[in-house]
């Protein structure tokens with residue numbers, strides 16, 4: 480049954496578990512969720528984290544967002560549902576994947592009597608996604624990669640473009656997602672889906688969590704789920720405001736991965752969040768004597784969205800994710 484069909488009292492935050500199947504010791508898996516019905520009418524929004532079980536920044540961001548909003552329940556419109564750990568099995572194993580080695584974010588909309596992963600995808604879909612108007616899905620850079628906090632959504636969609644005009648100081652990359660991903664499948668049936676990327680797996684960084692918190696709050700304001708004054712107050716009262724990202728309103732139409740051309744040790748000279756120009760040196764690769772083997776020159780004028788962190792690289796390893804073709808809205 481959809482979580483939005485519950486008769487929870489207005490303004491009272493729910494912190495509950497809902498059971499899903501069992502592990503090999505016949506213990507029920509328990510899916511945690513936080514839910515609040517606002518005082519005022521408004522959209523139904525589900526925010527999901529850790530659909531990749533080792534991407535934990537979103538878990539903490541949703542916790543902090545709930546703790547903050549709990550003190551401002553009168554400013555919430557519609558219904559908010561947070562699912563902090565969508566991939567319970569991956570989370571338990573410190574793994575991106577499910578125990579059957581599949582990717583939960585390639586299995587939407589799931590299958591009731593399908594494989595382990597298909598059943599979990601079906602459970603998520605039926606309980607939290609099907610009835611929501613908008614979905615927010617929080618990720619982190621995987622496999623030694625670090626992502627500058629940014630949103631991904633399908634800007635080919637007119638509603639999305641109109642919506643994005645109101646979103647200030649946020650880096651947006653247009654992208655429709657791959658088959659079976661939450662973003663693609665929910666987008667197909669007309670839901671607005673926002674993928675939010677921030678930081679890396681297995682590590683909490685204060686600045687990233689703060690930037691993520693503000694970005695998610697900004698998104699909820701933009702979706703008219705939270706009164707705008709709350710964001711303004713929040714920005715004013717933060718003792719240590721996060722690095723401000725004075726990004727113009729608009730979105731990047733394309734992004735490429737620049738890859739290692741040689742094996743060796745990777746020395747970056749820019750970082751995620753930097754603007755770069757075509758031809759600019761982004762970093763270099765040294766050999767085992769410390770001699771420079773290759774330089775990585777930016778193929779585009781754009782913005783560094785993501786970067787490989789581990790120094791050891793081999794040919795083909797994705798080093799820099801560069802967003803380009805900026806379009807103002």
Ligand SMILES: [Zn+2]
Pocket residue numbers: 530531534617618619621
């Ligand atoms: Zn992910």
